[in-house]
Amino acid sequence: MVFNEFVEFRYVDWVSVIIYGKLPTNYAEQIVTLGVHLIITGALAIIFTFLILEITSQRLWFKRIVYALIVGLLTHAIPVLFRIPHLTLTPLTTTLTDYVGGIIWGLTLAYAINWITKRYRINTPHQ
Numbered sequence: 466m467v468f469n470e471f472v473e474f475r476y477v478d479w480v481s482v483i484i485y486g487k488l489p490t491n492y493a494e495q496i497v498t499l500g501v502h503l504i505i506t507g508a509l510a511i512i513f514t515f516l517i518l519e520i521t522s523q524r525l526w527f528k529r530i531v532y533a534l535i536v537g538l539l540t541h542a543i544p545v546l547f548r549i550p551h552l553t554l555t556p557l558t559t560t561l562t563d564y565v566g567g568i569i570w571g572l573t574l575a576y577a578i579n580w581i582t583k584r585y586r587i588n589t590p591h592q
Contacts, residue, residue: 471558471562472558472559472562473555473556473558473559474551474552474555474556474559476499476502476563476566477489477495477498477499477502478551479502479540479544479552480498480499480501480502480505481494481495481498482544482549482550482551482552483549484497484498484501485498486550487551488551506570509536510574513529513532513574514578516532517578525575525578525579526572526575528575529571529572529574529575530568530571530572532571533564533567533568533570533571534564534567534568536567537563537564537567540563541555541560541563
């Protein structure tokens, strides 16, 4: 598979090292870590949604990209600061794909927030 040759660490690997202290070795560990990863990204989306309601919903696309880049920076900086094995040295290809994935996630979330706001006619402050 071309993707596995390009990226050294997957999101599942990152969460697995945080939870278990090692890379996943079987499907059960991969399923658990994928579930935890989805919970973490959902929590980050909820945090962004509440922040944007407090700040303003103008230029949502730009703010979402900046938020995704900040979250990406923190997810790469925290393992380095705490010297977490397997995650302190991240190859360039993995870092690039993480940031591209984060930006795509951010734009998708911004689109979803816009769609939900318009679909259900939700009034947000500072519109």
